[in-house]
Amino acid sequence: MTDDRLRAFVEVTADAATAAARRVDAGLAAGHPAPRLAGVPIAVKGRTGMRSVQTRRLCAAGAVPIGVTSTPRGPGPQTWGYTDRGPTRNPWRADLSPGGSSAGSAAAVAAGVVPLATGSDGAGSTRIPAAWCGIFGYKPTTGLLPTADPAGLTVAGPLARDPRDLAAWAEVVLGPLPTATAPVTATWSADLGHATEHLDDEVVTIAGTAAESLVDAAGLRWSGRPVLLADPSRAWTTLRDAQATAADRTAAAGLRADNDRLLTAVFAATDVLLTPTTPGRPHGHDGPGAHMSVALTWVFNLSGHPAISVPAGRTADGAPVGLQIVARHRADRQLLELARTLAAARIAPGPAR
Structure with a gap:
């Protein structure tokens, strides 16, 4: 090879x-x-x-x-x-x-x-x-x-x-996954309430179109539940910082708990949450600069929810875009089935080797 x-x-x-x-x-x-x-x-x-x-x-x-x-x-x-x-x-x-x-x-x-x-x-x-x-x-x-x-x-x-x-x-x-009931409703959020400054309009449009395709293919209906989470960056970085003070850890734990409560309310009103996987497109080999590619993903590492990125399409200049699907805790089987549903509805060729 x-x-x-x-x-x-x-x-x-x-x-x-x-x-x-x-x-x-x-x-x-x-x-x-x-x-x-x-x-x-x-x-x-x-x-x-x-x-x-x-x-x-x-x-x-x-x-x-x-x-x-x-x-x-x-x-x-x-x-x-x-x-x-x-x-x-x-x-x-x-x-x-x-x-x-x-x-x-x-x-x-x-x-x-x-x-x-x-x-x-x-x-x-x-x-x-x-x-x-x-x-x-x-x-x-x-x-x-x-x-x-x-x-x-x-x-x-x-x-x-x-x-x-x-x-x-x-x-x-993982072994046998818990049985999950078929999803009925879906909620779309482009920014989770905190990532607006990082959004690329073309990426959001492509991911949103894929979300529409998934909702149609899976026979879901839209929920109007707003998703207004706090920026999780302070909580995430503090938890990973061995030198963080006790006061910092207390503040991080409070922010994490607040977002957990908000997500509990979201998933009480909807079965799946759909977002762009990243707020922007892939960066070059010189790095992302100030852009936060993790802005829409790392909150679910803090909350523990299962999440999957599925191909949504490509930008006009050929950069792939992902759609993120998030489900309730332990509803992993539901996520995997939704990924198959979208793949069957949106089949695209792969890159040349």
């Missing part, structure tokens, strides 16, 4: 992949039932990802990791991937970032190198690269999987071109 143009991988694990594939073949030859993901090639986010719970469970189900994908080098939150050959490129437009921090995983999936890749999402790190690479990215309900994040904000999740592969990931990694 060559990765010169894309730079999605920091390591290709050819020998380990061959050995894993042979183990699957040996089991089948011995008459054992085929595991759920027998022989499916996957990419794994970051060097520590090979030891993660999700990767171990995927491998136990027969998946074959072919390599380790790029992540940001740091310091601080970033939305691009680092390799010693240069930054990871967006498969749709090489001059753009694929998003992050699951940068290489998203690029590898979008380019067709693998159908499925592991990611993790602490502020949108699965959903943002999914949106910017025109694929699906899923953040499960917080608590369905153990996390090594001391703040409890980061959740393991997959990236895929086909939402059916997200469902297969959930079956293998």
